[in-house]
Amino acid sequence: MKLNWAELLVVNNPCRVFQQKFEIGWIRKHAQLPPGGSFLEIGCGRGAGASIIRREFSPGFLCATDLDPLMIRRAFHYLRPQELQNISFCAADALNLPYPDGAFDAIFGFGVLHHIADWQGALAEVGRVLKPHGIYLIEELYPTLYQNFITRHILLHPTENRFRGEELKKALDATNFLVQASLELNLFGILAVLEKAC
Numbered sequence: 788m789k790l791n792w793a794e795l796l797v798v799n800n801p802c803r804v805f806q807q808k809f810e811i812g813w814i815r816k817h818a819q820l821p822p823g824g825s826f827l828e829i830g831c832g833r834g835a836g837a838s839i840i841r842r843e844f845s846p847g848f849l850c851a852t853d854l855d856p857l858m859i860r861r862a863f864h865y866l867r868p869q870e871l872q873n874i875s876f877c878a879a880d881a882l883n884l885p886y887p888d889g890a891f892d893a894i895f896g897f898g899v900l901h902h903i904a905d906w907q908g909a910l911a912e913v914g915r916v917l918k919p920h921g922i923y924l925i926e927e928l929y930p931t932l933y934q935n936f937i938t939r940h941i942l943l944h945p946t947e948n949r950f951r952g953e954e955l956k957k958a959l960d961a962t963n964f965l966v967q968a969s970l971e972l973n974l975f976g977i978l979a980v981l982e983k984a985c
Contacts, residue, residue, distance in 0.1 A: 789855045804835045807897060810978055811839050814924050817968035818980040823847035824892030827916065829881050829909075830854070830899035834862030840895060841870055850886070852879040881909040886916045893922045900955075901928050904947065910962045919985045923964060927955065928976040952977060 820826075822845045831837050831851035841849055853859050856878040863876050879885055881903055894913055900906040913923055929951045952971055959966065959981060969979040 804839075807836055807839055810897070810926050811843050813970060813978060814980060815843060818893075818922050818924060820844050820846075820893050820922060825890060826850070826893045826895065827884075827886070827891045828852065828895045828897075829879075829884075829913070830896060830902070831862050831876070832858050832897075834865035836895065836897050837862060837874060838866055838870055841866075841874065844893075846893075847873060849874045850877060850891075851875070852877045852881075852884070854878065854880055882912055884912050884916050888915055889918045889921075890916050891921060892918055893924065896923070896925045896927075898926055898928055900925065907958050907962075910958055910964070914962045914964065914983055917983045919983060921983045922967075923981040923983065924979070925981065926976070926978045929974065 824844075824846055826840060826844065826846040826849045828837055828840060828849065828851045831853045834851065837849060837851040840846065851859075851862055851874060853862065859876045859878050863871075866874065877885065881899060882905060894917055896913070900909060903909045917923060952973060955977065956966070963984040964981040965984050967980040967982050969977055971977040971979075
C-alpha cells in the first residue's frame, strides 16, 4: 500500500531519521551481519535507512526497494553520489520481490509489514529471498498506534488482518523465523532481530 500525504510527512522528517539511527544502534548490539554481505531494504522510502545501513554495516551490495516509484526517485536523490556505489534501487512489491531464492544475507524492514494487507505473504516472500540462517531485521507498529481514534482518520492502512505481538510471533514461527532479540512495547510495536531457520 502506498503512503498517503500524512504518512509521507511522518516518514520523511528528521525525527524519523533519528529514530532509525537509534534502531540501527540497537540492531548492531544484537545482530552479527556479515561485512561485505548482500543486503535488502524493503520499503526504503526516501533513502535515509539505506544511507544508515550502508554507513553502519558496509554491505558489499544493498538493494533498496519501495512499492512507490516516487520514493525510489527520492531515495536515489537523497543519497550523496559517493553513497550510491554498490546500491541499487528498485520499485518492487514486497509480495513479489524480483530476486532469486536465497539472494540476501540480511533484510531490513522499517515499518513495512503493517502497510501490507497480506503481511503473512510478505513474510513468506522475505523468507524466500533470505539465505538460510540469514537475518531479518524489523521495526513494526501495532494497530493501537496507527489505528487509534485520531490516527485512523489521518493515516491510510489496511483495516483487516492486522497484527499485534502474538499474531506476529505466530506468523514468524510459521515462516521459520527465530527471534534472536526483541524490544517490544506491547501497545505500540516491536524491534526485532530474526534468523531464518533452515
